Amino acid sequence: MSTIKDVSKHSGLSLATISKYLNGGNVRDENRQRIDEAVEALGYRVNRNARSLKTNRTMTVGVVMPTLSVPFFGSVISALDQTLREAGYTSFVCSYDFDRNLELEKLRVLCNNNVDGIILAAQYVSAKELNEIRNARGSEMPMVLVDRTIPGFVCDSIVIDNLNATYGAVEQLINAGHRHIGIIVGPLDISTANERMVGYRRALQDYGIHVETGSRNSAGQHEELIQIGRYDFESGYREFNNFMDMENPPTALCVTNYDMTMGAVTAAHERNIILGKDIGFVGFDAVDLCRIVSPPLSIVEQPTHLMGQKAGEVLLKRMTGETLPHPQVIRLKSHLHNRIYKE
Amino acid sequence: MSTIKDVSKHSGLSLATISKYLNGGNVRDENRQRIDEAVEALGYRVNRNARSLKTNRTMTVGVVMPTLSVPFFGSVISALDQTLREAGYTSFVCSYDFDRNLELEKLRVLCNNNVDGIILAAQYVSAKELNEIRNARGSEMPMVLVDRTIPGFVCDSIVIDNLNATYGAVEQLINAGHRHIGIIVGPLDISTANERMVGYRRALQDYGIHVETGSRNSAGQHEELIQIGRYDFESGYREFNNFMDMENPPTALCVTNYDMTMGAVTAAHERNIILGKDIGFVGFDAVDLCRIVSPPLSIVEQPTHLMGQKAGEVLLKRMTGETLPHPQVIRLKSHLHNRIYKE
DNA sequence: GCACATGCGCGAATCGTTTCGCCTCCACTG
DNA sequence: CAGTGGAGGCGAAACGATTCGCGCATGTGC
Secondary structure, three states: OOOHHHHHHHHOOOHHHHHHHHOOOOOOHHHHHHHHHHHHHHOOOOOHHHHHHHHOOOOEEEEEEOOOOOHHHHHHHHHHHHHHHHOOOEEEEEEOOOOHHHHHHHHHHHHHOOOOEEEEOOOOOOHHHHHHHHOOOOOOOOEEEEOOOOOOOOOEEEEEOHHHHHHHHHHHHHHOOOOOEEEEEOOOOOHHHHHHHHHHHHHHHHOOOOOOOOOEOOOOOEOOOEEEOOOOHHHHHHHHHHHHOOOOOOOEEEEOOHHHHHHHHHHHHHOOOOEOOOEEEEEEOOHHHHHHOOOOOEEEEOOHHHHHHHHHHHHHHHHOOOOOOOOOEEEEOOEEEOOOOOO | OOOHHHHHHHHOOOHHHHHHHHOOOOOOHHHHHHHHHHHHHHOOOOOHHHHHHHHOOOOEEEEEEOOOOOHHHHHHHHHHHHHHHHOOOEEEEEEOOOOHHHHHHHHHHHHHOOOOEEEEOOOOOOHHHHHHHHOOOOOOOOEEEEOOOOOOOOOEEEEEOHHHHHHHHHHHHHHOOOOOEEEEEOOOOOHHHHHHHHHHHHHHHHOOOOOOOOEEOOOOOEEOOEEEOOOOHHHHHHHHHHHHOOOOOOOEEEEOOHHHHHHHHHHHHHOOOOEOOOEEEEEEOOHHHHHHOOOOOEEEEOOHHHHHHHHHHHHHHHHOOOOOOOOOEEEEOOEEEOOOOOO
């Protein structure tokens, strides 16, 4: 592999001159040609490791996500990547596959590999650990959280207005006449899941529906209308069935992410329950799905593309050292596709 | 940020000794402790750029995929990552979003960033370009193709036995009594798509069904039973409708990837055509989906996990310089979930 | 024709590691 | 007790780039 020294020899110019030219500096026209020719002849390409060692910048960004098997994150990443690429950065994506240790490991490896910034959809990692990671190098690593925030960790974040998302969904169900409404949320230690639950509670409250919901069945057991799943297919499937097996099942249901929506729809299908007709239903994210099933589903769609774009923009500002007012938290509105069932 | 020199000063030992210990060498017990203590006290972490500059290895692998919004690739990546991680490598994923230029760019950037190996699901890039990229550095960059091969590019590959996948699917349709069978394939310059078409043709041939299929409509136009889509939702949607609008539409259909299957199912739904009942149907990949729709769909499931794992294993062997017999092409069997429609 | 500003080119130091070859020291053997 | 061998430590030279400060031309204004 040829180095800048070879280019120097081939062109008869000094290292400094070559380097300067290669980094956008001015050289005499004659020398410009000689360098170009030498580079071409030798097939020279800069060694990024050497450059990074010297400059302390890699022009790469690490993206850490809980999984890559869900369209939601794929779509965020796509927009993110495009925004960063336009500014000359390359993004490297890692998934931690919902594994706590892996999440930490990936973050550490990225820092060590000297990315210039990190985009993170955090799940298990604590504020303490994040602070440690962010300051592992001399200066503070630029970082932007997406989709989820970590309580106690002060950081730029791009999130959905989750509260209003479920508020709107539940409100719609109430307007359709429902009073006994169930919800399947994700693990409450994920901020997103928690906020969605709060939105649900508040909607009920505002409409004067008793929130400490659930009734008691004939055995006197409390029948809880807030079920906590794990954001996966099985949770949606299982909790849907649990709801329907209650003595006094809800007449409407809100399911708050993609996989759980898929699970719930599957369970409904197996029980011959027609969503939207037999019970009220609002799902999340599965926009494709709502074109397929019949009747169409009401779905909350999240602005994944915008989210990725904003995250990229904020990170870019931080990386170029632009002084921003304290951590920015951008809250994006989701969109409720409201399909009303008609006979 | 502290360096190995600081550790040296703090511990009173030489650079060479520290480095040796940090890389698994033996030092006296007493020194071991002093180094550990110094590292801890200073929060020292090796600078990977410097290390890579010296060793010419990064312990990272680049993974290049056409998209991250499809579960198929997410699942391959997950298995891949796990396999590589167990061997001490970190994988960085890039998507080229079905963009030809981006595909090239991502590959080049990865090579320049000095990954130790590359996993690629190639689409537009030519054998010539790939050879160039593979040899851009002094030695040949270890590389494994997944899911797709590039004609003329000699390389380890892990692919599906696509021919038998569609052969089996079509055979099943034939056994169910169909004779006028359509197929929606992907762009024929993707090896995978091409092979799937060949499997379709061969099945028809073997069962003595005229292959240069399609009939003529009343206007004398040829009605083609092989439709070429672009592996996306819209293609599936559009081509399904085209088939159904024919004067003499096929009585059964095979759709050969995830997105197109989704598109076709959606179109069928909108036309009130019940797949499996009104027309024979076999889709690809959408395993979740077939639990949802009614009646269940017949689906070809690809062994994504195994594919990722094998790809990782082969790449590891190449990277560690293990001499393998000439390029290995591993062909994995897919699995046909055969759901027979009963009244 | 002279002094001065300006634009370019160059030498050399530096980034943080690894590694080669040599040296020291100690324990063991005969 | 001298000789030997092996383990572990050390100094110094890389790896391939960037960059600081200096010096040499060339061009400008008087």
